[in-house]
Amino acid sequence: QTTTTSGQTTFSTTPVCSLVVPRIRDHIHRRTGRMWSTATIIIHLLLFVASAIAVHPFYKAAAGVGENAAPRENDTPAEARRLIANAAAIGLLEARLETLRGKLGKAAQVDLERNYRETESRLSRLEEPLCEKNQFECGYRSAECIYELFVCDGYKDCSNGYDEDETVCSIEPALAGITYTGTSHWTSCETRKDHQTNITILGYRIRKYSPSLIWLKALIESSYQAGGQEVQVTHTAIGHYKFATRQMVLLGEGPGSSSGAYCNFDKKDNKRAKCELVKISSLDHCATMLITLDESNDHLTILSDDLACTGSCADSLRHFSPPWKIL
Structure with missing residues (x-):
C-alpha cells in the first residue's frame, strides 16, 4: 500500500507463488537442517552419558556389568545397587540410540523435492x-x-x-506398456462404492502433422461390488496426451463408450495424476480418481530407450503394443 502526495492510496500486487514458494522451500531446508542437527546433538549427549557411566568409580568392568551383570560377593549393598542401576541405564541408552537410528533412516527417505513440486503446483493453481x-x-x-x-x-x-x-516434451506419461492404478470415488452418475481402477497404455503414436499430441490407446479395468456381487468391467479407450497442458484425455469404447476421463499431471511429475471421470454426452462430473504409476510393470525396462526421443526426434517415433489404428 502506497500513499501519494495528493492523499490517494494505491496498491501494488505481487504473484502469490513468487512470495510463498521461496519461503516454503527455505522453511523445508531450515526444518530439515534443524532436524539433523538436533538428532546429532542428542546422539552425542547419549554417547557422553554412556561414557561417563562407563568410567564411574562404581562401574566394575571386572564384575561383568551388562544385561547379565550381578553384584560380586564382596560388594557392599550400595555398590550392588549402583551396578544394577548402571546396567539398566546403559540398556535404556542403547534402546534410545536404536530408536534414533530408525528415525534418522526414515528422515533420509523423505522426498523433499516432490513435496516442493506439489506445493508449487497447488499454489500455481490458485493464481490466475x-x-x-x-x-x-x-x-x-x-x-x-x-x-x-x-x-x-x-x-x-x-x-x-x-x-x-526435455521436461516439457517428455513422453514418459504415455509410454506403451505402463499401468496407472488408483481408487475411483463416485459422486454422481452411478452409485458405486470406492473401487480400484487400472489404466494401461496399449500403444501410442506421434504423427508428423500433430507433434504436440501423443495419440493413445488404453485398456481400462475396474471391479466393484453391486448387489452383493463383484462386477468386473474391462474396455478399451482412445485419446491423446497434450504436452502443453500435461493432460491425458481418454474416451471409452464398447461397454465404456458413454464415459471419458481427463487426467492432469502436475508439473515435472510423470508418475501421478488426478483424473476426472465424466459422462461424454453431457460432460457431467461422475467420479474422481488419483492415479499412480505402477513401477513394478516389467514393460518399463523394455521401453526405456524411448525416453531420450523428444522434440523433432518424435516425428519418427513409432511404437505399437499391440498394433492399432487411429482415425
Missing part, C-alpha cells in the same frame, strides 16, 4: 493464469505465451526455448 486458454506459458510467470500446438513441434517458439525443453 497469465496466458489465455489454448496458450502455453514460456516458463513460470514469464508472461510470454505461444499457441499450445506449437509446443514440442521441433521448433523453439519461446524466446528461451522452453517449449522444446
Whole structure:
C-alpha cells in the first residue's frame, strides 16, 4: 500500500507463488537442517552419558556389568545397587540410540523435492493464469505465451526455448506398456462404492502433422461390488496426451463408450495424476480418481530407450503394443 502526495492510496500486487514458494522451500531446508542437527546433538549427549557411566568409580568392568551383570560377593549393598542401576541405564541408552537410528533412516527417505513440486503446483493453481486458454506459458510467470500446438513441434517458439525443453516434451506419461492404478470415488452418475481402477497404455503414436499430441490407446479395468456381487468391467479407450497442458484425455469404447476421463499431471511429475471421470454426452462430473504409476510393470525396462526421443526426434517415433489404428 502506497500513499501519494495528493492523499490517494494505491496498491501494488505481487504473484502469490513468487512470495510463498521461496519461503516454503527455505522453511523445508531450515526444518530439515534443524532436524539433523538436533538428532546429532542428542546422539552425542547419549554417547557422553554412556561414557561417563562407563568410567564411574562404581562401574566394575571386572564384575561383568551388562544385561547379565550381578553384584560380586564382596560388594557392599550400595555398590550392588549402583551396578544394577548402571546396567539398566546403559540398556535404556542403547534402546534410545536404536530408536534414533530408525528415525534418522526414515528422515533420509523423505522426498523433499516432490513435496516442493506439489506445493508449487497447488499454489500455481490458485493464481490466475497469465496466458489465455489454448496458450502455453514460456516458463513460470514469464508472461510470454505461444499457441499450445506449437509446443514440442521441433521448433523453439519461446524466446528461451522452453517449449522444446526435455521436461516439457517428455513422453514418459504415455509410454506403451505402463499401468496407472488408483481408487475411483463416485459422486454422481452411478452409485458405486470406492473401487480400484487400472489404466494401461496399449500403444501410442506421434504423427508428423500433430507433434504436440501423443495419440493413445488404453485398456481400462475396474471391479466393484453391486448387489452383493463383484462386477468386473474391462474396455478399451482412445485419446491423446497434450504436452502443453500435461493432460491425458481418454474416451471409452464398447461397454465404456458413454464415459471419458481427463487426467492432469502436475508439473515435472510423470508418475501421478488426478483424473476426472465424466459422462461424454453431457460432460457431467461422475467420479474422481488419483492415479499412480505402477513401477513394478516389467514393460518399463523394455521401453526405456524411448525416453531420450523428444522434440523433432518424435516425428519418427513409432511404437505399437499391440498394433492399432487411429482415425
